[in-house]
Amino acid sequence: MNNSEKDVTLLLNQNIKDNVLLQSNASNVTSTPKQPFFIGVAGGTASGKTSVCNKINNHFRDQHVVLINQDSFYYSLNDNMVQKVHEYNFDHPDAFDTELMLSSMEKLKLGQAVTIPNYDFNRHKRAEPGCKVNPADIIVFEGILVLHDSRVRDLLNMKIFVDEDSDVRLARRIQRLAIERGRNIQNVLDQYSRFVKLSFEEFVLPTKKYADIIIPGGGDNEVAIDLIVQNIRMKLGQHDLCKIYPNIFVMLATFQIKGMHTLIRDVRTTKHDFVFYSDRLIRLVVEHGLGHLPFTEKQVKTPTGCVYPGVIFCSRLCGVSVIRSGESMENALRACCKGIKIGKILIHGQGTNGRQLIYEKLPKDIASRHVLLLDPVLATGNSAVKAISLLVKKGVPESNIIFLNLIAAPQGIHEVCKRFPMMKLVTSEIDASLNENSRVIPGLGEFGDRYFATDDD
Numbered sequence: 001m002n003n004s005e006k007d008v009t010l011l012l013n014q015n016i017k018d019n020v021l022l023q024s025n026a027s028n029v030t031s032t033p034k035q036p037f038f039i040g041v042a043g044g045t046a047s048g049k050t051s052v053c054n055k056i057n058n059h060f061r062d063q064h065v066v067l068i069n070q071d072s073f074y075y076s077l078n079d080n081m082v083q084k085v086h087e088y089n090f091d092h093p094d095a096f097d098t099e100l101m102l103s104s105m106e107k108l109k110l111g112q113a114v115t116i117p118n119y120d121f122n123r124h125k126r127a128e129p130g131c132k133v134n135p136a137d138i139i140v141f142e143g144i145l146v147l148h149d150s151r152v153r154d155l156l157n158m159k160i161f162v163d164e165d166s167d168v169r170l171a172r173r174i175q176r177l178a179i180e181r182g183r184n185i186q187n188v189l190d191q192y193s194r195f196v197k198l199s200f201e202e203f204v205l206p207t208k209k210y211a212d213i214i215i216p217g218g219g220d221n222e223v224a225i226d227l228i229v230q231n232i233r234m235k236l237g238q239h240d241l242c243k244i245y246p247n248i249f250v251m252l253a254t255f256q257i258k259g260m261h262t263l264i265r266d267v268r269t270t271k272h273d274f275v276f277y278s279d280r281l282i283r284l285v286v287e288h289g290l291g292h293l294p295f296t297e298k299q300v301k302t303p304t305g306c307v308y309p310g311v312i313f314c315s316r317l318c319g320v321s322v323i324r325s326g327e328s329m330e331n332a333l334r335a336c337c338k339g340i341k342i343g344k345i346l347i348h349g350q351g352t353n354g355r356q357l358i359y360e361k362l363p364k365d366i367a368s369r370h371v372l373l374l375d376p377v378l379a380t381g382n383s384a385v386k387a388i389s390l391l392v393k394k395g396v397p398e399s400n401i402i403f404l405n406l407i408a409a410p411q412g413i414h415e416v417c418k419r420f421p422m423m424k425l426v427t428s429e430i431d432a433s434l435n436e437n438s439r440v441i442p443g444l445g446e447f448g449d450r451y452f453a454t455d456d457d
């Protein structure tokens with residue numbers, strides 16, 4: 001195959017360039033990187049693989065997506081081979097440096113950046129420099145033989161085979177190469193019958209059986225694309241702890257949310273900005289948490305005389321803030337729930353076992369209300385356990401408690417979610433761990449001191 005017909009499709013998503021730059025500037029990142037979701041998209045020549053990848057990419061504008069084309073891993077041809085390029089089978093598995101692709105995938109899985117070859121389709125050789133790729137939320141590997149090697153398959157979270165009638169594929173190939181790119185039509189047909197068709201039957205088609213999803217009709221199959229996108233969204237939203245505890249709800253990490261986290265976690269952020277961006281994030285957490293309240297159906301008549309089939313949420317609510325940091329969440333709750341009663345709990349003490357309940361002021365009828373417990377940081381879980389235990393002691397059914405929180409450490413999640421499996425924990429991010437002083441890492445420091453400007457600086 002004359003490779004000049006192919007586009008270099010590595011890194012189609014503009015977002016990734018930013019990702020590369022941002023991450024290469026970051027140092028001393030202590031959190032365990034989240035594993036990227038790997039998708040393999042295989043199928044014969046001109047089957048519609050690229051349009052499937054682009055459609056998936058378009059649905060995830062709010063996530064880091066990288067598209068990597070298997071063609072980037074073509075071996076360079078030596079000068080002798082270049083002379084006889086028409087004799088070369090670019091559709092054979094041996095044409096690809098699968099070992100390099102595999103090691104790149106393994107590094108990306110471990111959260112490491114890699115350099116992908118920059119294959120020059122005119123010279124049939126790798127060009128320098130290569131292309132740096134950082135781990136992303138979703139990495140799509142596209143290529144005719146992406147499902148061929150079992151080791152590559154084992155690394156893929158989702159395997160897709162794009163299926164298209166062979167006459168349609170040949171017609172598209174002629175259109176693409178001979179009509180659009182001016183190649184000699186006889187050469188296109190010779191190459192097709194000599195290499196492309198045979199390799200498809202011998203190597204590409206047999207990989208269809210490994211696919212989780214077979215898409216007939218390629219990128220035009222909107223139903224299939226929608227189902228794939230829904231499945232990926234569900235998987236992406238799931239931290240490993242969510243698989244253990246069904247009572248954790250982590251907000252989907254859109255760029256907006258990541259941007260707010262970036263600001264409030266940055267040690268250089270001013271007090272004013274810390275409050276501004278914490279407030280924005282808190283408002284989102286509160287809105288998200290309210291979505292977990294029970295509702296009943298309600299039909300209303302609109303000014304056009306039509307009936308709107310809607311819902312109304314349970315109105316017997318109250319908030320309970322854990323003094324002091326939890327008080328930062330009260331305004332957002334008041335803004336969302338007009339006239340809501342808010343109780344307070346003060347828990348004091350340091351470390352793992354010194355937390356004591358000092359003060360409480362709760363609505364008298366709290367036992368008959370749904371309670372939104374407010375505390376932006378869940379670290380060891382000692383404060384939360386004290387607060388939830390008090391609510392339960394006051395007669396609040398555990399299932400009526402929704403704990404709203406900005407960042408949660410795994411240690412606190414285990415402590416709270418194991419002990420109170422019916423309570424719901426809504427958080428915007430799960431952090432990596434705790435340090436020796438029981439501070440969340442990477443964390444955001446002392447939330448209360450930064451929010452209420454009581455730190456030393």
Ligand SMILES: O=P(O)(O)OC[C@H]1O[C@H](OP(=O)(O)OP(=O)(O)O)[C@H](O)[C@@H]1O
Nearest residue numbers: 323324325377378379380381382383448
């Ligand atoms: O999970 P834990 O290990 O119990 O830690 C979490 C607690 O720490 C923070 O409060 P802090 O004690 O810093 O007090 P403050 O809100 O008055 O600043 C936070 O608001 C929680 O209440």
Ligand SMILES: O=c1cc[nH]c(=O)[nH]1
Nearest residue numbers: 379439440445446447
């Ligand atoms: O890291 C932590 C832990 C507890 N409370 C905070 O405000 N930050």
